Amino acid sequence: xxxxxxxxxxxxxxxxxxxxxxxxxxxxxxxxxxxxxxxxxxxxxxxxxxxxxxxxxxxxxxxxxxxxxxxxxxxxxxxxxxxxxxxxxxxxxxxxxxxxxxxxxxxxxxxxxxxxxxxxxxxxxxxxxxxxxxxxxxxxxxxxxxxxxxxxxxxxxxxxxxxxxxxxxxxxxxxxxxxxxxxxxxxxxxxx
Amino acid sequence: xxxxxxxxxxxxxxxxxxxxxxxxxxxxxxxxxxxxxxxxxxxxxxxxxxxxxxxxxxxxxxxxxxxxxxxxxxxxxxxxxxxxxxxxxxxxxxxxxxxxxxxxxxx
Numbered sequence: 216x217x218x219x220x221x222x223x224x225x226x227x228x229x230x231x232x233x234x235x236x237x238x239x240x241x242x243x244x245x246x247x248x249x250x251x252x253x254x255x256x257x258x259x260x261x262x263x264x265x266x267x268x269x270x271x272x273x274x275x276x277x278x279x280x281x282x283x284x285x286x287x288x289x290x291x292x293x294x295x296x297x298x299x300x301x302x303x304x305x306x307x308x309x310x311x312x313x314x315x316x317x318x319x320x321x322x323x324x325x326x327x328x329x330x331x332x333x334x335x336x337x338x339x340x341x342x343x344x345x346x347x348x349x350x351x352x353x354x355x356x357x358x359x360x361x362x363x364x365x366x367x368x369x370x371x372x373x374x375x376x377x378x379x380x381x382x383x384x385x386x387x388x389x390x391x392x393x394x395x396x397x398x399x400x401x402x403x404x405x406x407x
Numbered sequence: 408x409x410x411x412x413x414x415x416x417x418x419x420x421x422x423x424x425x426x427x428x429x430x431x432x433x434x435x436x437x438x439x440x441x442x443x444x445x446x447x448x449x450x451x452x453x454x455x456x457x458x459x460x461x462x463x464x465x466x467x468x469x470x471x472x473x474x475x476x477x478x479x480x481x482x483x484x485x486x487x488x489x490x491x492x493x494x495x496x497x498x499x500x501x502x503x504x505x506x507x508x509x510x511x512x513x514x
Binding site: 259262263265312315316319320322323326327329330331333334335336337338339356357358360361364365366367368369376378380 | 422425428429432433437438440441442444445446448449452466469470472473476479480483484486487490491494500501502503
């Protein structure tokens, strides 16, 4: 009996071809991450060099792709899966800094009172957030640092440690409600 | 327009002044960080806003806007880094000591 090599290897070859055809999720996700980081960088380039000449656009595009190719893993993590964390609601994202700015001004005026009187009651408070995206948590921590007499000391997953200059309670639930204010609901609508 | 620009410049000087006074007056690392981070951020932001109003809508004001957004992102991170290193290093936060008269004699 003579079994040709072709007959033996045909099914194997077919299987290999099918494997190639089936969607490779990781490489696709990699391409999406590179494209997203490149587009964000390109937006930054356009805002920074207010110049729509074709040469400058070409330079920005090549440079942003070169930077995105090396740093996409830092910008967007491999496990980051929520769609809203990659594409935030832009009209709210533009409104949010304005809300933050008014709060920052009010906070600084409130800050002057303990500076003059020298009286404060500082405590360290622990509480948790309900936000799921990493970026939203970081923005929440930053905006807590900028608002009245609070300073974020540590952010570990969803656990925040906050230094409060004029502490009213040490109870974590009420402290969270007083410190976070409206920021959490805003960020929930932007990123979730 | 120039008048609003001057108001913002004055606000910037005002907040920088009180931030520095807070740095000198407060007792420990964390409270000093609170004063410096908040007041320095506000003073620089009001300077940026004043300059944007002074320049009107031009290419320079867009650049100032981008710098302001970057500053809004990075300045809390800097103060957070100092505060966290102090907290991990084991510096206990200062607390107000209560007077003897305030503590009830039952205990």
